[in-house]
Amino acid sequence: MSVDQATVRRVAHLARIAVTEDEVAHLQGELNAILAFVDELGEVDTTDVEPMTSVIPMQLPLRADVVDDGFYPDRVLANAPLAEDGFFAVPKVVE
Amino acid sequence: MSDLTRLTVTAAREGLAQGHFTATELTRAYVEAVEAAGALNAFVLATPERALDMARASDERIAKGEAGRLEGIPLGIKDMFATNGVRTTACSNIIGNFVPPYESTVTSQLWRDGAVLLGKLNQDEFAMGSSNESSAFGPVVNPWRRGGSTQPLVPGGSSGGSAAAVAAHICAAAAGTDTGGSIRQPAAFTGTVGIKPTYGRCSRWGIIAYASSLDQAGPIARSVNDAALLLGSMAGHDPKDSTSANLAVPDYEAAVGASVKGKRIGIPREYRVEGMSSEIVSLWDKGAQMLRDAGAEVVEISLPHTKYALPAYYIVALAEASSNLARYDGVRYGERVPGRDIAELYEKTRASGFGAEVRRRIMIGTYVLSAGYYDAYYLKAQKVRTLIKRDFENAFAEGIDAVLAPATPSAAFGIGEKSSGDPVEMYLQDVFTVTLNMAGLPGIAVPAGLSSEGLPLGLQLIGRPFGEESLFSLAQVIEDAAGRFDVTDKWWR
Numbered sequence: 001m002s003v004d005q006a007t008v009r010r011v012a013h014l015a016r017i018a019v020t021e022d023e024v025a026h027l028q029g030e031l032n033a034i035l036a037f038v039d040e041l042g043e044v045d046t047t048d049v050e051p052m053t054s055v056i057p058m059q060l061p062l063r064a065d066v067v068d069d070g071f072y073p074d075r076v077l078a079n080a081p082l083a084e085d086g087f088f089a090v091p092k093v094v095e
Numbered sequence: 096m097s098d099l100t101r102l103t104v105t106a107a108r109e110g111l112a113q114g115h116f117t118a119t120e121l122t123r124a125y126v127e128a129v130e131a132a133g134a135l136n137a138f139v140l141a142t143p144e145r146a147l148d149m150a151r152a153s154d155e156r157i158a159k160g161e162a163g164r165l166e167g168i169p170l171g172i173k174d175m176f177a178t179n180g181v182r183t184t185a186c187s188n189i190i191g192n193f194v195p196p197y198e199s200t201v202t203s204q205l206w207r208d209g210a211v212l213l214g215k216l217n218q219d220e221f222a223m224g225s226s227n228e229s230s231a232f233g234p235v236v237n238p239w240r241r242g243g244s245t246q247p248l249v250p251g252g253s254s255g256g257s258a259a260a261v262a263a264h265i266c267a268a269a270a271g272t273d274t275g276g277s278i279r280q281p282a283a284f285t286g287t288v289g290i291k292p293t294y295g296r297c298s299r300w301g302i303i304a305y306a307s308s309l310d311q312a313g314p315i316a317r318s319v320n321d322a323a324l325l326l327g328s329m330a331g332h333d334p335k336d337s338t339s340a341n342l343a344v345p346d347y348e349a350a351v352g353a354s355v356k357g358k359r360i361g362i363p364r365e366y367r368v369e370g371m372s373s374e375i376v377s378l379w380d381k382g383a384q385m386l387r388d389a390g391a392e393v394v395e396i397s398l399p400h401t402k403y404a405l406p407a408y409y410i411v412a413l414a415e416a417s418s419n420l421a422r423y424d425g426v427r428y429g430e431r432v433p434g435r436d437i438a439e440l441y442e443k444t445r446a447s448g449f450g451a452e453v454r455r456r457i458m459i460g461t462y463v464l465s466a467g468y469y470d471a472y473y474l475k476a477q478k479v480r481t482l483i484k485r486d487f488e489n490a491f492a493e494g495i496d497a498v499l500a501p502a503t504p505s506a507a508f509g510i511g512e513k514s515s516g517d518p519v520e521m522y523l524q525d526v527f528t529v530t531l532n533m534a535g536l537p538g539i540a541v542p543a544g545l546s547s548e549g550l551p552l553g554l555q556l557i558g559r560p561f562g563e564e565s566l567f568s569l570a571q572v573i574e575d576a577a578g579r580f581d582v583t584d585k586w587w588r
Contacts, residue, residue: 015417015461017454018442030518034459037519038406044479051477052484055294055308055535061337075196081431088426093437
C-alpha cells in the first residue's frame with residue numbers, strides 16, 4: 001500500500017501535527033518507504049492465528065475502587081504552560 | 096583518587112565495605128570525570144550537588160552498618176526515567192523543561208538500595224532511534240574510535256548516553272530502557288554488558304512510555320556481575336504497573352559463575368542474514384565454541400518467522416507510540432505554541448516540539464491505526480507476533496535453554512553515516528534484537544571481541560521467560576573466555 005499527498009495531510013491532521021506544503025512531499029516519500037518495508041507481512045499465513053494481546057500470560061490484577069492518591073493540585077499543575085485557579089488553561093473550546 | 100573510576104560496581108562495593116575509600120571520594124572522582132567528558136555529550140544534566148549529598152548519606156549508613164547493596168555507587172540514569180525534582184525530558188523539546196513531581200519505581204529502588212544519582216543521560220528522542228542522533232541535545236560520541244582514526248562514531252541507541260558513559264567510566268553503571276534493542280545494541284557498540292529482562296520483570300511506572308507492550312528497563316554495566324547486581328535492585332513487582340509480574344526476584348549474582356554444563360544452546364539458522372559481516376559470523380562461531388568449552392551443548396535450531404519480526408515490530412511500536420505520545424499536547428506540561436483555537440494549538444505545539452523522527456513515527460502509527468487500515472496492519476502484526484513467540488516456545492519445548500545470536504549486524508558506525516537517507520536502513524540495526532521484545536523474552540548483550548578496526552563487538556543470549564539467571568551464567572562464560580574490553584585512549588579528557 002502507498003499513500004498519496006491527501007492521505008499524508010489527513011494523517012498529519014489525525015496525529016495533530018501541523019505540516020507545511022514543503023514537508024508533505026518529503027513525508028510522502030518517507031512514509032511510503034516504511035510502508036513498503038512492512039508490506040512483507042502480507043506473505044505470512046495468519047489464518048486461525050490469534051493476535052497477541054498479552055505479552056506474559058497473567059491475570060489482570062484488580063484493586064479496590066478507592067481514591068488513594070491526589071489532593072495536590074499545585075504539584076499537578078506545576079509543569080503546565082498555563083494554569084488558572086487550580087485548572088489547566090486553554091483557548092476557549094465551547095462558545 | 097581518579098583511579099576509583101576504574102573499579103567495577105562489584106569492586107567498588109568491596110572497597111567501600113573494607114573502608115579503603117568513602118562514598119564521597121568515589122562520587123567526587125566520578126563528578127570530576129563527568130565534568131571532564133563534555134566532548135562525549137553523554138550527560139544532558141549533571142547533578143553533582145545532589146550526588147555528593149547522597150554520597151554523604153551513604154557514608155553515614157556505611158558507618159552505622161546499614162549499607163544497602165548499592166550503597167554509595169554513582170549511577171547515570173537515562174532521561175526516560177522520571178526523577179523527582181530533577182529535569183526529565185526524554186531528550187525532546189516538547190518536554191524540555193519538565194520537572195517530575197514523582198520518582199519512577201525502578202530508580203526509587205536504586206536509591207532505596209543506596210545508589211547515588213550522578214545525572215541524566217542522553218538518548219534518542221523518546222527512545223526512538225538506534226544511534227542517539229535524534230536527541231534534542233545533539234548526538235553522543237562513542238568513546239571508542241577505529242584504530243588510527245579520529246572520526247566520531249555513534250554509541251548506538253537509544254540508550255547511547257548510558258552506554259557511552261559506562262564505557263568511558265564517567266558513571267559506574269547506568270539504567271537504560273529497551274523497546275527494540277535500545278539497551279543491547281548500544282552495549283554491543285561500546286564493549287559493555289546490557290540486559291533487557293523479561294517483559295514484566297521491571298516496573299514501567301514512571302518511565303516515559305514509547306511502546307508499552309515492548310518497553311522494559313534494564314542495566315548497562317562494565318561486567319556481567321555488575322549487571323546482575325543492578326538488575327536485582329531494579330526488578331520486582333509493582334502494583335502501580337498492571338503488567339508487572341508478581342514473582343520474587345532471584346539472587347542474580349549467585350547465578351554468575353554457576354556451571355553451564357549440559358545447557359542446550361540454540362543457534363537459529365534464520366539469523367544468518369544476507370550481508371552480515373564475516374567478522375560477526377566468526378564472532379558468533381567463537382561464542383558458540385566458548386560455551387561448548389564450558390560444557391554446554393550447541394545445536395542448530397529454526398525460528399522460521401524471524402524475518403518478519405522487524406516489520407511487525409515497526410507496526411506495533413509505532414501504533415503504540417502514536418497513542419502514548421498523544422498526551423504531549425501543550426496543555427498539561429511542556430512548551431506551548433499558541434493557535435487560534437485548541438486544534439491549532441495542538442498541531443503547532445506538536446509540530447514544533449517533536450523532532451523529525453518522532454513526527455515520522457507518530458504519523459506511521461496513526462496511519463496503521465486509522466479506519467480501514469487497522470486489520471491490514473495492526474491486527475496482522477499482532478498475529479505475526481503470536482507466531483514469533485510460538486517459534487521460541489517450540490524451541491524451548493524441545494529443550495533449548497537459551498539462544499545465542501549476534502547483538503548487531505556490524506560494529507559502531509560514523510555519526511551521520513546512516514541518518515541522512517532511507518529511515519529503513521537505520522531500522523535494520525535492530526534486526527537481531529527486536530524479536531525478543533516482540534516475544535517478551537529476556538536478552539543480554541555481552542562483549543565478545545574486537546573488530547579488525549579495534550571496535551567492540553557483542554553477542555546476545557536470549558532466555559526463557561524469567562530465565563535471567565541462565566543468561567547471567569552463560570554471559571559470564573563468554574566474559575571469562577573473551578575478557579573485558581576497556582577504552583585505552585581517553586581522548587576526550
